[in-house]
Amino acid sequence: MPLAQKDLDYLTMMHNENASYVRQHETTRATATGLFIALIAGILAFAGAVPKLSHYSCVFVCAVSVLGIIVNYKLNERTELHYSRLRGFRDALENEIDPAIRGIRATQTMHHRNQYPVTYDYIKLHILWLVVYAMTFGIGIVGSLM
Numbered sequence: 822m823p824l825a826q827k828d829l830d831y832l833t834m835m836h837n838e839n840a841s842y843v844r845q846h847e848t849t850r851a852t853a854t855g856l857f858i859a860l861i862a863g864i865l866a867f868a869g870a871v872p873k874l875s876h877y878s879c880v881f882v883c884a885v886s887v888l889g890i891i892v893n894y895k896l897n898e899r900t901e902l903h904y905s906r907l908r909g910f911r912d913a914l915e916n917e918i919d920p921a922i923r924g925i926r927a928t929q930t931m932h933h934r935n936q937y938p939v940t941y942d943y944i945k946l947h948i949l950w951l952v953v954y955a956m957t958f959g960i961g962i963v964g965s966l967m
Contacts, residue, residue: 882961
């Protein structure tokens with residue numbers, strides 16, 4: 822049975838709202854990473870300028886890196902929450918569409934997956950964000966041991 826217009830309007834509104842949240846969390850993650858990296862660069866510059874405090878500075882780099890990992894992971898969790906909701910609302914909307922049109926998304930997804938099999942299946946973006954912090958953590962460890 823087709824949905825009433827008010828139900829379609831609600832589904833559309835909720836889809837758009839969650840899409841907005843997904844964009845917000847991804848933008849916040851990028852901004853936070855930029856700020857953390859700038860902070861870490863400043864700490865390392867300080868460590869170079871004041872060598873007798875470099876060990877403490879490198880430990881601080883490790884602490885900031887761990888904080889970055891935690892913030893990044895939390896933002897990824899929130900992104901996934903809203904993306905999951907978005908998919909649910911989108912699926913409900915797509916159930917109201919002709920099956921031929923509804924199949925476009927699956928067809929294009931498969932086409933994209935075939936073009937980029939390694940990056941689609943094995944390289945996850947949220948892991949790449951965490952690698953940035955793992956590298957700065959490694960720099961902090963190496964610096965503190967020197």
